[in-house]
Amino acid sequence: MKVLKQSVEIKKREAEEKKQEVEVIRTTSLLMYTLKRLSKNHVAILGLGLIIFVILVAIFAPVLAPYHPIKYVNILKSMVPPGKEYPLGSDYLGRDVLARIIYGARISLMVGLVAEMVALSIGIIFGSLAGYYGRWIDQLLMRITDIIYAFPTVLFAIAIMAVFERPSITQLFLVLGFLGWTDIARLVRAQFLAIKEREYTEAARAIGAGDRRIIFRHILPNCLAPVVVATTVGIAGNILSEAWLSFLGLGAQPPLPSWGLMLNEGQTYLMAGKYWLAVFPGLAIMVTVLGFNLFGYGFRDAIDPRLR
Amino acid sequence: MIYYILRRLISLVVVLVGMSLIVFILIFVLPGDPITAIMGQRQDPETAARIKAEYGMDRSLIVQYTKFLSRAVRGDLGRSYRQRLPVIKIIQDRFKATLRLTLAAMFIAIVFGMTAGVIAAIKQYSWFDDLVMFASQIGFSTPVFYLGLILILIFGLKLRWFPIGGYGRGGLRNLVLPAITLGTIQTAYIAQITRSSLLEVIRQDFVRTARAKGLGEFTLIRKYILRNALIPIVTIIGSIFAGLLCGAVATEYIFAWPGLGRAIVEAIRVRDLPVVQGGVFFMALVYVLVNLVVDILYAYLDPRIRYR
Numbered sequence: 001m002k003v004l005k006q007s008v009e010i011k012k013r014e015a016e017e018k019k020q021e022v023e024v025i026r027t028t029s030l031l032m033y034t035l036k037r038l039s040k041n042h043v044a045i046l047g048l049g050l051i052i053f054v055i056l057v058a059i060f061a062p063v064l065a066p067y068h069p070i071k072y073v074n075i076l077k078s079m080v081p082p083g084k085e086y087p088l089g090s091d092y093l094g095r096d097v098l099a100r101i102i103y104g105a106r107i108s109l110m111v112g113l114v115a116e117m118v119a120l121s122i123g124i125i126f127g128s129l130a131g132y133y134g135r136w137i138d139q140l141l142m143r144i145t146d147i148i149y150a151f152p153t154v155l156f157a158i159a160i161m162a163v164f165e166r167p168s169i170t171q172l173f174l175v176l177g178f179l180g181w182t183d184i185a186r187l188v189r190a191q192f193l194a195i196k197e198r199e200y201t202e203a204a205r206a207i208g209a210g211d212r213r214i215i216f217r218h219i220l221p222n223c224l225a226p227v228v229v230a231t232t233v234g235i236a237g238n239i240l241s242e243a244w245l246s247f248l249g250l251g252a253q254p255p256l257p258s259w260g261l262m263l264n265e266g267q268t269y270l271m272a273g274k275y276w277l278a279v280f281p282g283l284a285i286m287v288t289v290l291g292f293n294l295f296g297y298g299f300r301d302a303i304d305p306r307l308r
Numbered sequence: 309m310i311y312y313i314l315r316r317l318i319s320l321v322v323v324l325v326g327m328s329l330i331v332f333i334l335i336f337v338l339p340g341d342p343i344t345a346i347m348g349q350r351q352d353p354e355t356a357a358r359i360k361a362e363y364g365m366d367r368s369l370i371v372q373y374t375k376f377l378s379r380a381v382r383g384d385l386g387r388s389y390r391q392r393l394p395v396i397k398i399i400q401d402r403f404k405a406t407l408r409l410t411l412a413a414m415f416i417a418i419v420f421g422m423t424a425g426v427i428a429a430i431k432q433y434s435w436f437d438d439l440v441m442f443a444s445q446i447g448f449s450t451p452v453f454y455l456g457l458i459l460i461l462i463f464g465l466k467l468r469w470f471p472i473g474g475y476g477r478g479g480l481r482n483l484v485l486p487a488i489t490l491g492t493i494q495t496a497y498i499a500q501i502t503r504s505s506l507l508e509v510i511r512q513d514f515v516r517t518a519r520a521k522g523l524g525e526f527t528l529i530r531k532y533i534l535r536n537a538l539i540p541i542v543t544i545i546g547s548i549f550a551g552l553l554c555g556a557v558a559t560e561y562i563f564a565w566p567g568l569g570r571a572i573v574e575a576i577r578v579r580d581l582p583v584v585q586g587g588v589f590f591m592a593l594v595y596v597l598v599n600l601v602v603d604i605l606y607a608y609l610d611p612r613i614r615y616r
Contacts, residue, residue, distance in 0.1 A: 143319075143322055143326075144326075146319065146322070146323055146326075147322070147323050147326035147327060147330070150323045150326075150327065150592065150595070150596050150599075151327065151330075151592050151595075152550050152551075152553060152554045152591065152592060152595055153554075154554045154557075155553070155554050155557065155588045155591055155592065156588065156592070158557070158572065158576070158584070158588065159331075159334055159584055159585055159588040160334060162575075162576045162579070162581065162584045163334055163581065236448075236449065240451055243451050243454075244451060244452075244453060244558060247453055248561075248573060248576065249576075249577075250576065260451075263451075263453070263454060263457070267457060267562075270457060270460065270461060270465075271465070271472075273465070275461060278454075278457050278461075279458070279461075282451065282454035282457070282458070285451055285454065286446070286449050286450050286451075286454070289448075289449040289450075289451075290445060290446065290449035293445055293448050293449050294445055297445065
């Protein structure tokens with residue numbers, strides 16, 4: 001009797017396993033599979049939630065902000081601590097800190113995203129060419145990558161931005177983009193080297209697919225997951241760099257409500273106990289960067305089962 | 309091994325030539341007239357021409373670059389526009405303080421990061437593990453200069469435990485807050501690498517064998533697991549050092565620490581480009597050399613690397 005029960009159980013389990021297998025086969029697309037694993041990763045979801053929150057704040061800034069971030073100036077009400085009138089206090093010109101933080105999300109996100117788009121374009125082109133064609137093209141492109149990679153990015157950005165007489169946010173995201181592509185180029189190249197040798201690439205070539213088709217249809221989609229991770233972490237790094245360079249006066253210029261710039265202005269008043277000018281913009285930076293970092297971290301976990 | 313070192317040295321030369329070219333372009337070719345920086349707005353053409361000749365700016369770019377390169381090799385990075393001192397002298401004076409701060413931060417990062425990482429890995433999935441992983445994400449997401457300001461606010465202004473800045477008489481009291489500020493991100497980094505590296509080793513067969521033959525848990529961790537897990541940790545020391553050097557600029561600025569990073573920021577303010585570029589070039593050079601040493605060390609520890 002007992003044996004029979006066991007064998008029934010085993011049969012049941014086998015059926016279940018088969019069902020799961022079928023499910024795995026049914027969701028053939030790599031993207032769907034990744035998304036499914038991702039939705040079960042709490043860290044990634046938390047990160048995504050934070051990112052969406054910051055994006056919504058940036059989009060609906062005019063609705064959310066109680067005052068205009070730049071035009072609203074009231075010298076008589078300067079340096080008011082957080083309270084009813086100004087939820088997060090007012091700055092030395094009587095501008096509302098909360099309104100400036102809300103609008104600042106636009107600057108941070110814009111610099112983070114645009115710089116990363118620049119980096120992504122250069123990185124994918126360099127990595128694909130080097131990985132696919134190999135030989136001297138690989139040698140040349142990777143030596144260039146090594147040189148840029150050898151520089152500590154933020155220091156390099158400081159050195160370049162210091163050259164401009166009037167630094168601006170546009171120059172800043174171009175500079176960050178031109179410095180930030182090396183990781184992506186190396187990742188894409190490594191994927192190319194690995195996938196180039198696989199059977200399905202060979203099969204594609206055997207049925208007469210050209211270079212372009214092989215690159216865009218067969219190899220690049222496989223780079224997606226690691227590149228997404230590098231991109232989110234890259235955006236986080238760009239936002240941090242923007243804050244730091246604006247803090248130094250090498251990025252956004254007054255009266256723009258950049259978080260880094262606000263911290264710079266707030267720093268002066270910290271000694272006088274006016275903490276809100278520096279504390280809140282810094283928290284905004286932290287939350288935004290944390291969102292991107294958590295998402296990248298969780299995503300890496302989701303696509304790489306070895307890590308957990 | 310000798311072949312490997314030779315190959316690395318050749319690629320180092322390529323990287324250095326590339327770096328020198330970039331620094332040269334930054335100083336001499338990009339906009340931002342150095343004559344204006346030296347003379348100010350009031351300038352007569354005759355004196356301008358004399359200064360141009362003095363700095364060799366009247367020659368062709370190729371001649372200028374060769375001169376710049378041959379001087380740089382001999383340790384001559386040009387003269388400060390403002391302080392009328394050789395840049396290398398400023399670097400010599402200031403780098404000692406930077407090194408002191410960086411080493412203190414590195415000590416903090418290694419001690420706390422490795423301890424946290426080891427405990428988190430041994431007690432995987434415990435509350436301590438979660439705490440370490442979450443705290444390290446927060447650590448990654450906090451801008452160095454913001455952390456510095458917060459520490460000043462709490463421990464300098466409110467509790468008055470530590471001075472809010474300056475070098476003091478070279479005692480430890482002045483070093484505590486800057487070193488913690490600078491070391492935090494790298495502590496997080498080391499904790500994560502230690503944890504994942506340990507987790508990988510714990511699952512290997514020889515660990516199971518050692519445990520099966522009855523070795524005590526402590527001996528097992530110390531003699532078998534840690535020794536193998538250390539290799540990846542040693543290799544990131546290079547990137548940690550680089551991260552610390554970059555972070556040192558921010559930390560020194562916030563805490564009025566008289567290091568090279570602060571000298572660079574001060575030079576940005578007065579547009580003293582040779583000091584900015586020379587300082588950045590020097591830091592990048594240290595970074596590249598440290599990475600070279602680490603790579604060779606890694607190849608020594610793990611013979612497989614040499615043949616890649």
